[in-house]
Amino acid sequence: MPDTAPPLDLDYVHSQFPGLRDDWVYFDNAGGSQTVRGAIDRITEFLIHRNVQIGGSYPTSRAAADALMEGRKAVQDLVGAARPEEIVFGHSTTVLMQTLAAAMRSQFAPGDEIVVSTADHESNIGPWERLREFGLTIRYWPLDPATQRLRTEDLLPLLSDRTRLVCVHHVSNILGQVNPVAEFARIVHDHGARICVDAVAYAPHRLIDVQAWDVDYYVFSLYKTYGPHTAVMYGKYDLLADLDGLYHYFYGKEKVPGKLEPGNPNYELAFAACGIADYLAGLGTRAGGTGPRRARIETAFAAITAHEDRLTDRLLDWLATRDDIRVIGAARNDDSTRVPTIAFKVAGRDSAAIARAMDGYGIAIRFGDFHSRRLVEELGEDGDNGVLRVSMVHYNTIAQVDRLTAALSEILAEVAA
Template structure:
């Protein structure tokens, strides 16, 4: 753990960061890549001169690192953008001409608004938006509820890998197989999954997968994977002379942020180093997967401790699954406190230098569906592998005092 925490300068502060689903802390290595680019390669790509060639090399290195990150077939399947929200909007705009009036897109109200709103806006072009019902008893998306919605006009199903409120991992490979068997494509919001487990777009056979690097230990940028043949079919959003075959540049108007794309190399190298320190002798993608296996083991301890504590209270109620059977949950845990507004809990925790959050986290439709949109939403504690049990115990020691004080008020 000493090595891990030493890679994140912000962790030297007295704060315990438990708001990682909103954005993780940034690796020193990622900062170093940014500085190195801006110091030694800060020119436009496409020139014949040496520095421009070095800039282009850095961007391609970033794409190759992102290729490893998601297990894509080729680096050209990687599109960089400012955020997941912006990239889903990019995808929706680039796909628009593929839809005819009456064609259908299926979304889920359990998703973050990023993977709902851009598709909803296609209604004005005659696209029919259907909603995959969320089963509030099992707190799951069920394929038996999706099946009756799909027909010959269904072109796309949009789904989250993990809800940023519920923390439960959806079986994306199973969903993708189900969707493809019915002739549609799938777009996955992987934001809440990507910091915690290895992404495998090839193994899962997903068509599009989007996530934010700033929630995966890098700076504020995001990555979209798309199958190469599908990216080739998309309309370009850049200049008219960027033809359909200019992949992925036609989807990166103004070009991506070079230095932030380059920082992806540091994130991948760090996770590989975690795999190496966990005893793996592998290289490349296999070593990267070993790093995430080590991450999952650390996070399982944190998740189980927090859930155990919450289950032992009669004044706290976990939103979603209150257990972590098979470690099929990420360490994002939302809960409510009886008779206490969620904002009061989070603000009181500020005094203990513990950063947690309250609200609906841009998953407002889910909060409304669950009836959790009142009294300032829910309390959310979102951890990652650099958090420690000592930090968690510090929070848990402070909570009873806060709950008693606020309920009395």
């Protein structure tokens, strides 16, 4: 079958990431991607030309306020939100999940129930677990042991008339499988509850469409999506308005989203989101996209997905040839349902030793549990320093995958000898 996906201009891609100037291969992108040049430029512009507090009447303060709103509009285009006020900035996904849990607490009563999954990053478990002290019940949605996937038939028995919230990941940062969040949202809403999605491991790879999926809250980190160290939370406007404010007492419930950004967001990092959106739109233009920024971002992600599928298939095909390697999660990328975040275990080998040996080849990978400790323990993969993880994004290449597999072959041969 011919490949009909729009082309990805890799020369342009590589020219936009200053951090790719050396010979290192960065396969640890799920921990933090390289930052696109446009985001860096926005930070510099703000700090030189707009670096004052918003809210003043003078031109520089108005320019600072404009920068913050431009950042919200950029993320609005990235996620497909209805309005820029639905975008909340925060230091990290972990912090934003804690912010959401604190702002929702008065909506819960003793005996109410929240559903979480052990397959999630701890950021989307811990804040909800801590609500037990207020009388809430936390129920765990189990992985299917045969497929290592979340199934709706395992969710349904957990839902009751006391279920208030379901918390789930769009993609596990270890299993790499894309969950059908639109289907999950429909089921959750049919039971009168709301859904909170951790999208950290999804956002760098695929187009986000929060309105089409009808998710209530959607959270991810920009520093893993080609930006600086900050994060964003989308929330439906009416739901954000109903949350308790976490800022000063005179920030009323109607002050959305400011009441959820105590101390104000980091202005220059929020402004940097414009660089991410504009880069993806430019990439979409080179792939044949036209129209407004959101439409061109959609074209960009079509090209990104096709390229990343090739990276995923290349590595999975090689791993399948090794009798001593076991992939964690799906070992195939059927119907493009896997992102190029691939964890695996080498039989009888220490994961830390292999990752450190890879440093000598100029290839950055990682080992451990990646703050998905409950999942790694549930799978019984916590021994020998956890799992190895290769996490690729669209600026990686087939040649780099081949460089990785050649290095890994040498390392394992040396260990075996």
